[in-house]
Amino acid sequence: MIEFKNVGLVYPNGTEGLKNINVKINDGEFVVIVGLSGAGKSTFIRSINRLVTPTSGSLLVDNEDILKHKGKNLRKLRTKVGMIFQNYNLVKRTNVFKNVLAGRLGHTGTLRSIFNLYSKEDKALAYNNLTRVNIEEKVYNRADELSGGQQQRVSIARVLTQTPKYILADEPVASLDPPTSHQVMTYLKKINKEDNITTIVNLHFIDMAMEYADRIIGMRAGEVVFDGPASEVTEKTFEEIYGRSIREDDLRGGAQE
Amino acid sequence: MTTKNSLTQSSMPLYPAKTKIQVTIIFFVVLGIYTFSMIWTQDEMVGGFGGALGNMYTVIEKFFPPNFTILPTIWKAMMQTIQMAIIATTIAAILTVPLAVLSAQNITTLKPLYYITRTFLNLLRTIPDLVLAVIFVGLFGVGVFPGILALTVFSLGILAKLISETIESVDMNPLEAMRASGGNVFQVIWYSLVPQIAPQFTSLVLYVFEINIRASVVLGMVGAGGIGLVLNQHLKFYNYPNAMTIIIVIFATVLIIEFISNKIREALL
Structure with missing residues (x-):
């Protein structure tokens, strides 16, 4: 369970990233955070694995306040909370298998990981996760030989290899075309259901949010302005969240039936 | 609206007036420095280029034909020079890794540490290789060892700077x-930084190796071993045909090594 209690974040330049956030995310939920760029979606998600550090309030992950975490505790938190990025963030010159095994870093000692001494189980897990996202035939290809959608699938396999309890996805489909976007979201949803991994996704496409989310949290100017089940959400709700009428480019389109 | 906009834009200058004035001033300052230094050096040059052409004839007469019979005896010294360069480059390549990482601003977020290593490397680079060789020859006596030390310190300065800049990009x-x-820290560096800089690292090490071959010839002249030492002896005894052979051997060696390392670099990048 993730719990934001009066969380605020002021960046060193004075910008307020988060304002008095109070949100509770239950285990197994598939939450989509929506909002315009600059609304604080990224800051919200990155607070949970402390890629950014909120400046006030408390943030509980499994009833532990993570805002004071440092060094070893912080790395332990990060092994538990996996992350997927907009630009996939793979090491381009390294092959797919090693990129996926990098998900084990938090579980592996420094020397073992430097000399590639991964256990049989770790390697089996990594390969198995590649098959789960149907990319196992590219196992020895270099990451930069893959298309965007394939790279994002590898990054999903990497995050699965981490065996996380939570997955954060920061605009995972913003650099992809509509069909590939739906494919990636379908994988995320499937993993959420099958492994019961709590998943929090940032999106700005409202049709995708409505299609995949269990629960939608709307953000504007660093504040949570909407929080409710996806079934209750209509276009009107989005107009309220965005503070303007819905436009063509707020929709991804190309939904798979 | 759009047509009006594009019209105003087409008559607008490409750069603001302030930038233009600045660039013009800089241009004339640089031109001034060139003119000044040209006048200055002309005063200092005795006889100008005419004299040099005259001397050229004497030089060629003295140096030619080269005496190739000494080839077997200088071969060993040439190998020694190459070995010096290899050892020095290898040591420098190893030592450069921690220094380059610590002096890269994006990896070393701890400001004091970054400034200390950066300043240390800057100081290292201000010392000319000849001065290093003179110091080490003074400390350890004439031979290969001071030469290796001088080359190591000299190439460490260049290499760490170049690689830290690669890391920053x-x-x-x-x-x-x-x-995430x-x-x-070590895992992050090994898994995501090392693969990104490995090709440039190898390329830069090869480049520094080439520099070291040339530098070791010069260092030999102040007593730091290798072919430079032999060349210096022959020059001192006015044994110009022998010296010419050595120069040709050095020339050929440098060309071959440059060719090989260029091929390797092409394959890498």
Whole structure:
């Protein structure tokens, strides 16, 4: 369970990233955070694995306040909370298998990981996760030989290899075309259901949010302005969240039936 | 609206007036420095280029034909020079890794540490290789060992600077991903930084190796072993045909090594 209690974040330049956030995310939920760029979606998600550090309030992950975490505790938190990025963030010159095994870093000692001494189980897990996202035939290809959608699938396999309890996805489909976007979201949803991994996704496409989310949290100017089940959400709700009428480019389109 | 906009834009200058004035001033200052230094050096040059052409004839007469019979005896010294360069480059390449990482602003976020290593490297680079050789020859006596030390320190300065700049230009996204998956500093560096800089690292090490071959010839002249030492002896005894052979051997060696390392670099990048 993730719990934001009066969380605020002021960046060193004075910008307020988060304002008095109070949100509770239950285990197994598939939450989509929506909002315009600059609304604080990224800051919200990155607070949970402390890629950014909120400046006030408390943030509980499994009833532990993570805002004071440092060094070893912080790395332990990060092994538990996996992350997927907009630009996939793979090491381009390294092959797919090693990129996926990098998900084990938090579980592996420094020397073992430097000399590639991964256990049989770790390697089996990594390969198995590649098959789960149907990319196992590219196992020895270099990451930069893959298309965007394939790279994002590898990054999903990497995050699965981490065996996380939570997955954060920061605009995972913003650099992809509509069909590939739906494919990636379908994988995320499937993993959420099958492994019961709590998943929090940032999106700005409202049709995708409505299609995949269990629960939608709307953000504007660093504040949570909407929080409710996806079934209750209509276009009107989005107009309220965005503070303007819905436009063509707020929709991804190309939904798979 | 749009037509009016594009009309005003087409009559607008490409750069603001302030930038234009600045660039013009800089241009004339640089031109002034050139003119000044040209006048200055002309005063200092005795006889100008005419004299040099006259001397050229004497030089050629003295140096030619080269005496190739000494080839077997200088071969060993040439190998020694190459060995010096290899050892010095290898040691420098190893030592450069921690220094380059510590002096890269994007990896070493701890400001004091960054400034200390950066300043240390800057100081290192201000010392000319000849001065280093003179110091080490003074400390350890004439031979190969001071030569290796001088080359190591000299190439460390260049290499660490070049590689830290390479590190500063890498894609930070994979590093963020490794950090987010719970990797510690060493794992983050090994998994996401090393693969990104490995080709440039190899290329720069080869480049510094070439520099070291040439530098070791010069260093030999102040007593730091290798072919330079032999060349210096022959020049001192006015044995110009022998010296010419040595120069040709050095020339050929440098060309071959440059050719090989260029081929390797092409394959890497």
